[in-house]
Amino acid sequence: xxxxxxxxxxxxxxxELRAPIVTRPGRDLGVGxxxxxxxxxxxxTVDRRLPDDFPLGYHRLRVPGGRxxxxxxxxxxxxxxxxxxxxxxxxxxxxxxxxxSWGIGxxxxxxxxxxxxxxxxxxxxxxxxxHAVAPTSPQEPSPYLPATRRFRNPVYLRVDDVPGGEAAxxxxxxTDGLIDRDAVWRAKRAALEQAFAGWAESDGADRRxxxxxxxxxxxxxxxxxxxxxxxxxxxxxWREWAPAVQQPGNDAVRRVAEERAERVTFFAWLQWHLDxxxxxxxxxxxxxxxxxxxxxxxxxxxxxxxxTLAGGVSVGxxxxxxxxxxxxxxxxxxxxxxxxxxxxxxxxxxxxxxxxGAGGVRIDHVMxxxxxxxxxxxxxxxxxxxxxxxxxxxxxxxxxxSQRARAIVVGEDLGTVEPGVREALAEHAILSxxxxxxxxxxxxxxxxxxxxxxxxxxxxxVAGLWTGGDMIEQADxxxxxxxxxxxxxxxxxxxxxxxxxxxxxxAEEAVVAAHAWLGRSPSVLVSATLEDAVVQxxxxxxxxxxxxxxxxxxxxxxxxxxxxxHPTVVAVAEALRRVVS
Numbered sequence: 043x044x045x046x047x048x049x050x051x052x053x054x055x056x057x058e059l060r061a062p063i064v065t066r067p068g069r070d071l072g073v074g075x076x077x078x079x080x081x082x083x084x085x086x087t088v089d090r091r092l093p094d095d096f097p098l099g100y101h102r103l104r105v106p107g108g109r110x111x112x113x114x115x116x117x118x119x120x121x122x123x124x125x126x127x128x129x130x131x132x133x134x135x136x137x138x139x140x141x142x143s144w145g146i147g148x149x150x151x152x153x154x155x156x157x158x159x160x161x162x163x164x165x166x167x168x169x170x171x172x173h174a175v176a177p178t179s180p181q182e183p184s185p186y187l188p189a190t191r192r193f194r195n196p197v198y199l200r201v202d203d204v205p206g207g208e209a210a211x212x213x214x215x216x217t218d219g220l221i222d223r224d225a226v227w228r229a230k231r232a233a234l235e236q237a238f239a240g241w242a243e244s245d246g247a248d249r250r251x252x253x254x255x256x257x258x259x260x261x262x263x264x265x266x267x268x269x270x271x272x273x274x275x276x277x278x279x280w281r282e283w284a285p286a287v288q289q290p291g292n293d294a295v296r297r298v299a300e301e302r303a304e305r306v307t308f309f310a311w312l313q314w315h316l317d318x319x320x321x322x323x324x325x326x327x328x329x330x331x332x333x334x335x336x337x338x339x340x341x342x343x344x345x346x347x348x349x350t351l352a353g354g355v356s357v358g359x360x361x362x363x364x365x366x367x368x369x370x371x372x373x374x375x376x377x378x379x380x381x382x383x384x385x386x387x388x389x390x391x392x393x394x395x396x397x398x399g400a401g402g403v404r405i406d407h408v409m410x411x412x413x414x415x416x417x418x419x420x421x422x423x424x425x426x427x428x429x430x431x432x433x434x435x436x437x438x439x440x441x442x443x444s445q446r447a448r449a450i451v452v453g454e455d456l457g458t459v460e461p462g463v464r465e466a467l468a469e470h471a472i473l474s475x476x477x478x479x480x481x482x483x484x485x486x487x488x489x490x491x492x493x494x495x496x497x498x499x500x501x502x503x504v505a506g507l508w509t510g511g512d513m514i515e516q517a518d519x520x521x522x523x524x525x526x527x528x529x530x531x532x533x534x535x536x537x538x539x540x541x542x543x544x545x546x547x548x549a550e551e552a553v554v555a556a557h558a559w560l561g562r563s564p565s566v567l568v569s570a571t572l573e574d575a576v577v578q579x580x581x582x583x584x585x586x587x588x589x590x591x592x593x594x595x596x597x598x599x600x601x602x603x604x605x606x607x608h609p610t611v612v613a614v615a616e617a618l619r620r621v622v623s
Contacts, residue, residue: 100114274305335371
């Protein structure tokens with residue numbers, strides 16, 4: 043705890059006089075008579091209490107003496123259509139490939155999935171994080187350790203849909219075997235560079251549209267694009283760069299931006315096409331994107347906000363019944379008081395960018411808005427401690443961004459959850475997360491304000507559990523003896539047995555029975571993973587692996603075009619369609 047206090051440091055004495063005020067209409071501001079410069083430029087005089095009809099948004103508050111501070115006015119509740127209920131598919135997009143894919147699922151595949159999902163009667167898709175990693179090799183495979191939570195990964199671009207990209211011809215990347223992100227990125231980068239070269243010589247409406255979009259993104263996009271250029275030159279970890287370019291705003295960085303302006307434009311151009319392709323892929327169907335708990339400490343966001351992040355610390359989870367050693371996730375945490383001093387901008391930008399153009403966000407480890415388990419560098423997760431965060435402010439910011447984006451919000455509240463968290467989430471209309479593998483109650487007794495599912499990417503698939511294949515692989519890759527894992531498997535099987543499934547059932551029958559049982563839930567959202575639907579035994583990720591295991595690199599064994607004819611996929615869709623409407 044002493045080490046963590048040293049990392050956190052002491053806030054300035056005047057922090058409470060200049061930190062943002064996050065509030066709601068009708069509430070007391072806690073300051074006397076003042077002026078508020080609203081987002082639209084209008085000026086209002088407020089005497090302590092905000093009027094009930096005060097506009098929501100990000101304003102500036104002026105108090106006597108000329109001092110200013112940010113005023114964030116929130117509705118207090120996230121956007122959630124009244125009376126709406128739907129079932130949908132959970133998708134690892136990188137794994138969900140088509141015959142046109144360049145070795146990895148892409149945004150055109152997502153567009154195809156959306157059309158197919160609508161035909162099955164689904165009302166939403168839930169996808170893995172699509173955030174960018176460093177534009178170098180080896181490519182980071184985990185979607186939960188991105189370089190940034192504000193921009194997307196160009197490996198998900200469908201090259202053929204980029205003007206000029208169709209000239210790349212055959213890509214030669216097969217759709218069998220493991221996903222090779224390095225090979226995919228090399229091929230796509232070369233084709234995209236060729237398309238960009240032709241585009242850069244043009245001066246038509248397309249160029250003017252890009253210039254307008256780029257200007258709207260402001261300094262955040264420019265900073266990220268410059269980081270990409272520097273990462274290509276110096277490596278993916280800014281902490282190992284030459285000191286001259288470690289600070290975003292110094293002269294050396296500005297010179298790189300000027301001298302490599304065309305390359306900076308290339309990386310901004312990639313983000314433009316990602317934005318266009320994502321919006322085309324989602325259409326009117328809500329696509330709930332995942333927001334990781336943190337970022338790579340050497341990545342773009344850590345470079346941009348290095349004064350706000352805690353160095354020499356990783357976030358994780360304390361020991362629990364599922365992992366006696368605890369967990370360390372490798373991401374540096376935001377220092378709470380420095381986050382407030384930064385007007386909450388790092389958090390706001392991350393939430394806003396993940397919601398943009400999609401229709402929903404799933405906040406990974408939502409308990410991190412309340413407290414986070416900090417682990418000092420070189421220590422075991424057992425030796426961590428909780429650090430408290432300004433949860434009331436953060437939840438109100440999520441609600442404001444949700445209403446503006448008309449985006450559903452799900453909070454992944456699995457693991458150690460302190461008292462009061464789920465009540466606070468419910469007050470803000472943030473859906474909880476319920477798993478068949480974790481719940482003792484009949485799904486019919488689960489709460490309405492939740493997303494209900496059988497499993498997640500870190501837990502066994504139904505087929506893997508039923509056949510025992512998952513337990514064997516877990517033992518082989520973690521070093522935990524099978525005998526120690528059998529109890530956990532038996533516990534999960536007991537939850538599945540309540541569906542009336544006979545011991546002689548096939549894996550296909552187990553999958554359908556699990557989802558028919560799940561469909562008893564009254565929860566607002568009910569989800570089935572594509573891994574389960576195609577009867578895949580191997581889960582996307584096994585925590586705590588000590589031997590080489592292709593986490594996040596396992597392709598779905600059924601191509602996108604073949605999903606409509608897969609019998610178990612059809613049966614799962616029918617089981618959920620009958621009970622969820």
